[in-house]
Amino acid sequence: MAGDDLISSYLADLGARLPSGIVEEIADGLIESYERIRQQGVDDVAAAALAVHDFGDADHLAAEFVRQSAGRRTAGLLLLSGPAVGLVWGMSLVVTRAWSWPIPLVARVGFATILVSTILALAIARVARTWRYASVAAYAAMGLIVLDVALVGVALTVAPSMPWILSLAVAVSVSRSGFAARSIPRILVP
Amino acid sequence: MRHQAQVLKGHLDMLLLATLADGPRHGYAIKEALREVSGSRFDLPTGTIYPALHRLEDAGLIRGSWSTVDGRRRRTYELTSPGRRRLSGDRKAWQEFSCAVASLLGEEPWPATT
Numbered sequence: 001m002a003g004d005d006l007i008s009s010y011l012a013d014l015g016a017r018l019p020s021g022i023v024e025e026i027a028d029g030l031i032e033s034y035e036r037i038r039q040q041g042v043d044d045v046a047a048a049a050l051a052v053h054d055f056g057d058a059d060h061l062a063a064e065f066v067r068q069s070a071g072r073r074t075a076g077l078l079l080l081s082g083p084a085v086g087l088v089w090g091m092s093l094v095v096t097r098a099w100s101w102p103i104p105l106v107a108r109v110g111f112a113t114i115l116v117s118t119i120l121a122l123a124i125a126r127v128a129r130t131w132r133y134a135s136v137a138a139y140a141a142m143g144l145i146v147l148d149v150a151l152v153g154v155a156l157t158v159a160p161s162m163p164w165i166l167s168l169a170v171a172v173s174v175s176r177s178g179f180a181a182r183s184i185p186r187i188l189v190p
Numbered sequence: 191m192r193h194q195a196q197v198l199k200g201h202l203d204m205l206l207l208a209t210l211a212d213g214p215r216h217g218y219a220i221k222e223a224l225r226e227v228s229g230s231r232f233d234l235p236t237g238t239i240y241p242a243l244h245r246l247e248d249a250g251l252i253r254g255s256w257s258t259v260d261g262r263r264r265r266t267y268e269l270t271s272p273g274r275r276r277l278s279g280d281r282k283a284w285q286e287f288s289c290a291v292a293s294l295l296g297e298e299p300w301p302a303t304t
Contacts, residue, residue, distance in 0.1 A: 033236065
């Protein structure tokens with residue numbers, strides 16, 4: 001196998017695991033490394049092998065990118081903050097007797113379905129070993145925005161009063177939605 | 191030296207930010223700067239550097255931009271204002287830490303305790 005083929009094969013392996021932008025960046029560094037080694041008088045195939053060895057095994061490199069990806073880290077932060085946000089909303093709904101609010105059953109079921117799906121998607125992204133699964137965090141972030149907007153909308157329009165705990169819950173949801181919205185492009189376009 | 195790679199990982203962010211203090215560099219140039227400035231003592235595997243650069247960019251400490259060099263697309267990084275502040279803080283903390291360790295490891299006798 002010629003040096004070019006070795007490098008192409010390595011980049012193809014990475015291309016199957018990582019977004020094209022990252023692979024282009026790696027390709028630039030890999031080719032520069034290969035050319036510098038060649039300038040030291042090393043033959044074509046050995047130079048390519050040395051350059052590839054320096055970058056490390058494709059599986060390991062891809063796994064390291066996934067481990068440090070915005071998707072996995074965002075999923076971790078949202079999962080970590082979830083119980084606190086849920087507690088604040090839970091207390092608010094009890095204080096304001098939310099079970100008596102005029103909300104249709106279909107809306108309640110729809111909310112519960114999105115909530116469960118979002119938590120599941122966050123868990124999948126948090127433990128992801130591939131870029132594709134880590135990127136699921138973007139869809140989970142969208143789900144959280146929908147949930148937060150729904151909660152805030154209902155609180156502002158249906159709740160009979162606005163005790164301080166409900167105001168806090170609204171503020172927390174607005175803040176979380178902003179974080180989730182900022183995270184989505186970072187997850188999808190590395 | 192390769193056996194120092196694990197030790198260096200704990201300080202990787204600070205070292206990467208330091209290589210960008212004098213101006214923008216791309217990934218491979220950052221690795222070479224680390225190696226050259228350290229007299230080949232810090233020769234990290236290149237595959238360690240790129241994911242860390244992406245993490246630092248995501249944290250807003252560095253900013254990446256694309257250009258074309260020799261027909262290849264190249265991503266070059268530079269420090270942001272928060273990155274400069276972080277580097278400044280890391281330098282100060284490191285200097286204090288290294289001074290303290292140097293004092294402890296020096297040949298001067300330790301003060302007697304009661």
